[in-house]
Amino acid sequence: MKLMTLTKRVVIKIGSSSLTSQSGDISRRKLEKITDQVAELKDQGHEVLLVSSGAVAAGYRTLGFVNRPTSLPEKQAAASVGQGRLIETYSELFSSHGYAASQILITRGDFSDEKRYNNVRNTVNVLLERGIVPIVNENDTITTDRLRFGDNDTLSAKVAGLVDSDQLIILSDIDGLYDDDPRKNPNAELLPKVTEITDAIEDMAGEPGSAVGTGGMRSKIDAFKISMASGIPSFLGRSGVKNILIDAVDETARGTYFSCEETVHNLDHKRQWIAFNSGPEGEITIINEAREAIVDNKAHLLPSQVYQVDGHFSKGSVVKIRDINGTQLGLGMMNYSSEDLAAFQLKKTQDKSLDAVMNSEAFVCELEVAIPVGV
Ligand SMILES: Nc1ncnc2c1ncn2[C@@H]1O[C@H](COP(=O)(O)OP(=O)(O)O)[C@@H](O)[C@H]1O
Numbered sequence: 001m002k003l004m005t006l007t008k009r010v011v012i013k014i015g016s017s018s019l020t021s022q023s024g025d026i027s028r029r030k031l032e033k034i035t036d037q038v039a040e041l042k043d044q045g046h047e048v049l050l051v052s053s054g055a056v057a058a059g060y061r062t063l064g065f066v067n068r069p070t071s072l073p074e075k076q077a078a079a080s081v082g083q084g085r086l087i088e089t090y091s092e093l094f095s096s097h098g099y100a101a102s103q104i105l106i107t108r109g110d111f112s113d114e115k116r117y118n119n120v121r122n123t124v125n126v127l128l129e130r131g132i133v134p135i136v137n138e139n140d141t142i143t144t145d146r147l148r149f150g151d152n153d154t155l156s157a158k159v160a161g162l163v164d165s166d167q168l169i170i171l172s173d174i175d176g177l178y179d180d181d182p183r184k185n186p187n188a189e190l191l192p193k194v195t196e197i198t199d200a201i202e203d204m205a206g207e208p209g210s211a212v213g214t215g216g217m218r219s220k221i222d223a224f225k226i227s228m229a230s231g232i233p234s235f236l237g238r239s240g241v242k243n244i245l246i247d248a249v250d251e252t253a254r255g256t257y258f259s260c261e262e263t264v265h266n267l268d269h270k271r272q273w274i275a276f277n278s279g280p281e282g283e284i285t286i287i288n289e290a291r292e293a294i295v296d297n298k299a300h301l302l303p304s305q306v307y308q309v310d311g312h313f314s315k316g317s318v319v320k321i322r323d324i325n326g327t328q329l330g331l332g333m334m335n336y337s338s339e340d341l342a343a344f345q346l347k348k349t350q351d352k353s354l355d356a357v358m359n360s361e362a363f364v365c366e367l368e369v370a371i372p373v374g375v
Pocket residue numbers: 014015016017018171172173174176177178179180181182183204205206207208209210212213214215216217
């Protein structure tokens with residue numbers, strides 16, 4: 001039995017390929033292997049949240065499809081049947097260990113609204129503190145193409161950040177990140193540790209390995225970028241390996257560990273929301289003198305440093321910040337609306353005596369927070 005101080009809050013993402021049999025159907029045996037291990041982690045005192053795919057896989061045959069459908073409405077209809085089944089199976093399996101599961105279905109729209117985003121955290125905190133195993137999936141049936149996460153990899157990383165997880169574990173049908181797509185290159189080698197997602201790492205990632213997988217390695221890399229920027233150590237391993245989850249939590253499993261030791265950014269919730277969920281509403285172009293403030297994340301701008309305002313945004317909106325050459329420097333939450341900023345600029349051109357006022361602290365065009373690009 002572990003000491004309570006060593007227990008962790010862990011978010012575990014299980015991909016479709018880890019829950020289905022060769023035929024593409026949901027495999028109860030595979031779910032059982034996952035739930036047995038999660039129950040053991042819970043017995044050890046860890047808090048566990050699952051992000052589970054599998055709704056489409058669990059439903060499509062009932063609709064008469066021979067293979068997993070490809071059109072959005074067909075997948076949504078399949079998920080409508082399958083999601084209930086998936087949760088029913090999880091609930092049954094967890095209750096045999098004395099644990100209860102809960103269902104949380106999320107759309108990107110839920111996360112792009114800061115209040116709803118924060119609300120999810122409060123709910124999940126209660127569930128975890130009360131010993132429940134929350135099971136998150138995208139709300140496939142009601143999402144539109146434009147508003148989809150599409151894969152559960154990035155969703156799991158955003159959830160991990162949202163709930164202050166100590167670790168993110170992504171299980172797939174491959175035992176980690178290889179230096180090349182192992183299907184195309186038999187000599188590809190496993191990377192046991194990644195400390196930074198460089199361009200070279202991004203180039204290693206290929207498409208999904210199976211007909212049921214959606215995101216492939218690319219979306220997993222995107223997910224690890226988010227979790228690492230949020231300060232969450234992460235792991236990628238193969239779901240079929242005995243005790244993989246127990247060993248991943250102990251950090252002894254074979255796979256790829258994405259560590260945060262060298263991560264520059266350790267974004268708080270506000271910054272995580274701005275960086276990964278907000279959806280910018282407009283753009284401002286700033287003069288070169290203000291560039292460093294944004295890049296160094298000091299985040300104070302004067303209206304006189306704003307060279308151009310594009311689009312309509314309100315106070316509190318997130319905007320893209322560009323330099324004079326059009327390079328995006330980051331994202332920032334504005335304390336002024338686009339109309340207010342445009343009015344400042346107009347006054348400035350009309351009345352030179354306003355310059356002193358415009359440059360004073362009274363007219364600080366504050367960005368509540370700014371996130372440099374590349375986070
Ligand atoms: N560099 C790489 N390292 C490891 N796997 C890779 C790489 N590039 C592409 N892949 C493929 O990504 C697949 C895992 O993604 P995916 O099929 O979407 O699984 P899941 O359903 O678990 O999300 C692997 O089976 C592998 O074939």
